[in-house]
Structure formats: C-alpha cells, structure tokens
Amino acid sequence: MSSTPLTVRHPSKAIKGTVQLTGSKSESNRALIIQALSRGAVKVENLSAAADTVIMNKALALVDTSRETEETVMVDIGPAGTAMRFLTSYLNLAEGNFILTGTERMQQRPIGILVDALKTVGAAIDYEKKSGFPPLKIKGGMAQEKQRVSIQGNVSSQYLSSLLLIAASLEQGLVLEIAGELTSKPYVTMTLDMLQEAGITHTWTDNTIEISPQEFKPTTIYVEPDWSAASYWYAIVALSEEGKVVLPGLKAHSLQGDIAIMEMMTHFGVASSFQENGLHIAKVNQGSDKVLFDFKGCPDLAQTIVALAAAVRRDISITGVETLKIKETDRLSALKNELEKFGATIVADGETYHVKTKEAYAPNRITFDTYEDHRMAMAFAPLAMIFDEVTINDPIVVEKSYPDFWSHLRQQGFLISG
Ligand SMILES: O=C(O)C1=C[C@@H](OP(=O)(O)O)[C@@H](O)[C@H](O)C1
Ligand SMILES: C=C(OP(=O)(O)O)C(=O)O
Secondary structure, eight states, rough: OOOOOEEEESSSSSEEOOOOOOOOOHHHHHHHHHHTTTTEEEEESSSOOOOOHHHHHHHHHHHHHHHGGSSSSEEEEETHHHHHHHHHHHTTTTSSSEEEEOOTGGGGGGOOOHHHHHHHHOHHHEEEETTTTTTTEESSOOOOOOOEEEESSSHHHHHHHHHHHHHTTTTTTTEEEEEEESHHHHHHHHHHHHHHHHHOOOETTTTEEEEOOOOOOOEEEOOOHHHHHHHHHHHHHHHSSSSEEEEETSSEEEEEOGGGGGHHTTTTEEEEEETEEEEEEESSSSSOOOOOOOOTTOOHHHHHHHHHHHTTTTOOEEEGGGGGGGGGSSSHHHHHHHHHHHHHHHHETTTEEEEOOOSOOOOSEEEEOOOOOOHHHOOOOOOGGSSSEEEESSSGGGGGOTHHHHHHHHTTTTTEEO
C-alpha cells in the first residue's frame, strides 16, 4: 500500500459483521524471543501479521547467522519498540557483536534504564550516538556478574519484560527489584504468564520478581487475537446507531491488559459477550456519564477512548498516561493537535488530562495527521461513522500492528478512497 492519504466515509449508521483480528503484537514478540531462547523447544502459532513482529522475526534470524561472522552485525528494528527493548537484553546472550538501531523516532525513545540494569548484571553495551538512547553497540557472550538488579518501573514496563525474558537463561538467574510504581503492569504479567507456559517459574513478592536458572519445556504458544486492535471495532460500534460485530478468537481469560476496553466501552453503550464463535460486541444504549478513565494498565487504549469521547462531545478526564510521551510519538501532544481540528482539546492538570469539547463543531470533513503512529490512524478513522468524511494522512502506519485495518474497514462497508 502506498501512503497516499485515505478518505474514509461510512454511508449509514449501521454496522454488522465478523472481523478476524490478527494475533497480538505483544504476545507474538514475546513468543519469538522465548522460541529463540528455547532453541526451538517452544513453537508459536497464530503469530501476528504486525510489521513489528515481522521485524522481530527477521532480526532473530539475522542474529542466528551472526555466529558465522567476525563482523559486527547491524540489527535495524525500525519503529518496533518491543523489538528494540527485548533484543537489547537478548543480544547479550547471542554470539557476536551487534549494533542495534531503529528509526529516527526510535533513537528518541529512552533506553538508558534498561542498559544500566544490564550493565549491572555484566553486559557490555555502549551508546553509538546519544547516551541513554539507541543505537546501541552490544557485545554478545555476556558473563553474568550479578544476580540482583533494581530497575525503575514507571517509564516503560518493556524494560522489565526484557530482563525477565532472558532471566532463566542466565547462569545465576535474576532477582529483579522494581523501584517505585509499576506502570503497564499487565504487560509484565503477560511476560511472566508466557514464560510460565514455557516451563519457566518465578516468584513475585512485594516489589521483587525472582527467576532461577531453568530450561524451557517443549510446548506450543498460541497467540490470541489482538485486544488493542479490537478497541477500534468497539469505537466503531460505539459510534453506530445499530452495531453488531463478532471478533472470533478473543477470550474472557486473556493475557492482554487491553481487555480493559470491554468495561470502558460499556460507558459508551457497547455490550460484550463471549460466545462459541468468539466475542460479540453490540451497541445497546448511550452509555453512562462516567468521567474519569485510568490507562495506567492499558496505555494503548487512551487514543481510542479520547478520540471517541471528543467525537461524541463528551468531556472526560484521563490518568495513567505519563508514558504516552515516549511511544511512537508524544501521543498527548498528537491527540491535542488533532482534537483541535474539530473543536475539542486536552488540558493538562498535573497527571490528569481533561478532554474538553465545545458545543459547536468544525466542518464535517476533517483530515487527521498520524505522526508515524499506527494508533493515531486507527483511533481517528472510526470518526467516519459520524463525520461526513475523515481523511487519514500516511495511512500505511497501521501496518505496525494491524496491516489489514483498511481492508477490514472496506469489508465492513466503509467507503475508502485514495
Ligand atoms: O510490553 C509490551 O508489549 C508493550 C508495553 C507497553 O509499553 P510500555 O510498557 O512502555 O507502556 C505498550 O504501550 C506497548 O504497545 C507494548
Ligand atoms: C507503544 C506501542 O508499541 P511499541 O512500544 O512496541 O513501539 C504500541 O503498539 O502502541
């Protein structure tokens, strides 16, 4: 697909259909690291089609060939955050020397907390450009020097998941002390649950997680469909007058924290039910007057909810969004810019952000910028359900996690041109 802007319209207020979502990007990128560490004992099924997962797969294959060369191997993971974070730990166990790099934006996403923790354990990592940021020079074949390491928990949970993924493969194992508050906690739990599935046990007492040296057991990890991707179909149903969508494969017991969308969307009139053939979501009422939404455990849902609330002219307040500044873009700044195109805005008030909407709305034809962020494109496209026309710039950004997003919208009756 080219990245020519796409104009999106929906001819009615009704939506009814079945959408087969791709596998979870987060589960998939963990599963690939676990598969590599298990030396193939662990198999993976239903791997995500996300570009971030394709990138991770290719990077691991490249690293696997690095044994055959004395040269420093350049590993470029583009915009893939979990690939950057997880490989920053994994490469220390591989044979060879590596430069781990990514896009310009990736080189602005901090990684010093993880590098410092790895150096404490015995890693040989240097910064190629700016201290604290990628690109990184990593010397493989690490000899572990320490078992215990402390790491700050409120910047990115990916730093913790990265260390936990390699812990059982270290000769002393790892004792991880979490300093301060832990944000995005469900992702750490996902990491531990998937390790458990592969036979790696742990203890988690207060702020300390311990993993002893262990062997992975032969198993097959089945990746669940992506709940973050489901959130955009929830928004579409919420904006419909009559909406029923079936999302096969989504289960009530999920490793993904973004299952929180189920409860959040009840406040926008969307009911969920798990049936034999998957998750059924339907518009049942106009929702509630709930104002405060907390995203500490599910940061990737913030854009979905904020765009939806602004579109239906509902003032809400959000918390737990401090980590949004260092993701694919500064998501709070991007949201503010795009909301102001149709008479809404976001006002910071300490760690709470108030979404303010105005009575009168701007023209019904709006063009949204996406800031190299797949979630900006996917959070604003559903507004075509209530605006006459929504144009999304650089639409190819969706491939990062949901490459079929536009074709799925077409299949469900959206008129898309460009
Ligand atoms: O571990 C993961 O798979 C992820 C963790 C989250 O990042 P933070 O832990 O930095 O919030 C989330 O935003 C990202 O999309 C995926
Ligand atoms: C932040 C995200 O991904 P990552 O951090 O893996 O780039 C995301 O998918 O919203």
